[in-house]
Amino acid sequence: MADKTPDMTPPAQPAATSPSEAAPTALAAPDVLRTAAGYQVRRLYQAYAGAWLRAVGQTLTGPQFAVLTTVGASPGNDQTSLACAVALDTSTMADLARRLEDRGLLERRTAAADGRRKLLFLTPEGERALQTADARARKLDERLLERYDSADRDRLLRELTALADDWERLGSDL
Template structure:
């Protein structure tokens, strides 16, 4: 007969950073979707549209690193955006095996229409904080992301876009 393990300690999950980050992510997505409304863009689709809009001709692997997704998930996002007529893959002139990504005119319009709603959602997320607290929160959040990036299943790559 196996011994009965000791009971797990009683912990307040509200005091755990991982739990708070997950809750904030849920809230962030909810606010984003509420603001974006009928445009029907998800946060991940917005990130892909914005990155490709910033870097026309980017390849799918670089896009995946830039938005911190694995390549197969990124392929699905690009597929959905391509189906909507917002993004297109083109053969790279220097490497016929590589595909470059570009926004279509409809994709450029969708991105332009999404940006104001996205900015409102970001403002709403930070609304409970004072301007100084917002700056400090973003500094600390950036530090946590940067220092823990390699621990992610899909490490991101930060750049100017």
């Protein structure tokens, strides 16, 4: 007499025929990328931008924070000077300043001697937003640099600054 027990064996799955059909695995960047300074800088920036968003929040972006910090340190300077100080092009700076003004964080005043120049000042709301963001940004910096002692932090920041300065000069020469 034949066995009447139903076959409970799952049907065989066809073998994957290409890497895209296989189960996803972490793919390492090729050596040509891992050894490229620009690739590592982009990775570093992506990681920092994500950490900024989580730690500082969505109230101020990094560039907005830089502008408000610089305006707070040097109120009454013009947009062009501030753009240079925070490494933004003038059109980006003008748009960013307009958006900060629309949010009530920044005041733009026309220079008396030159109607084309816009002088920037923090509003009381801008000072409060900057104070809150600054405290969070300082905590983020501490967390990011906690593995370095004071001397190594100073050396790292000097090297990063020199690298940024060199790359900015290189970019203007191209």
